[in-house]
Amino acid sequence: MMNRNRTKKYLFIFFFIITALFAWTVFAQDQAQAEKPKIPFNPFTSVMDLVSQWCIPLIIFGIAFYAYAMKKVKVYEAFVEGAKEGFNVAIRIIPYLVAILFIIGIFRAGGAEKIFIRMVKPITNLVGVPPSLLPLFFIRPLSGAGARAVMIDIFNHHGPDSLDGLIASCVQGSTETTFYVIAVYLGSIGVRRTRYAVPACLFGDLCGMIASVVICKFWPWPF
Numbered sequence: 001m002m003n004r005n006r007t008k009k010y011l012f013i014f015f016f017i018i019t020a021l022f023a024w025t026v027f028a029q030d031q032a033q034a035e036k037p038k039i040p041f042n043p044f045t046s047v048m049d050l051v052s053q054w055c056i057p058l059i060i061f062g063i064a065f066y067a068y069a070m071k072k073v074k075v076y077e078a079f080v081e082g083a084k085e086g087f088n089v090a091i092r093i094i095p096y097l098v099a100i101l102f103i104i105g106i107f108r109a110g111g112a113e114k115i116f117i118r119m120v121k122p123i124t125n126l127v128g129v130p131p132s133l134l135p136l137f138f139i140r141p142l143s144g145a146g147a148r149a150v151m152i153d154i155f156n157h158h159g160p161d162s163l164d165g166l167i168a169s170c171v172q173g174s175t176e177t178t179f180y181v182i183a184v185y186l187g188s189i190g191v192r193r194t195r196y197a198v199p200a201c202l203f204g205d206l207c208g209m210i211a212s213v214v215i216c217k218f219w220p221w222p223f
Contacts, residue, residue, distance in 0.1 A: 170212035
């Protein structure tokens, strides 16, 4: 009975804090909108803005609350132990990280990237893919920082709200740095035979790129 009452108290405190934070966010957004030029109200974009702002904090806070209130886990002590293990893992993956970044640098500086882009450009032009996206498509499975630099360059030249910018944003969010992840994480634990991991991940990246192009070209965007 005591544990049940304590759980109810924790739940009440949790929902009270979340409600107060949500009300404060809505009030802050109203104040900010009052200082800006009036734009048409779109409930879908408003809900998506709130979800994007609160999704990650609520997940983190909810996991910590559930662990402490329901499972009686010492959250701080568990966090410290996990941080220690994470530091050891970071030390182990440094050689693999240096190796993959070195290989990517040679590949790009040697001109192989430009040769490959020149080879596939007629095919992408045939299906209606903007030429500015080809470097992003190619560098994304290799380097996250390089893909981000290419995306920012697309924003500077075409604008973030252009078709090129929208496709670049969707590609950045729906694909992964496949070779970086395979080399660093599997290499750090000594896995040498990746079997179907690389083809499956590359196929997933390809599906994400195709879906990004199709959705951005045919989706009725509000602007």
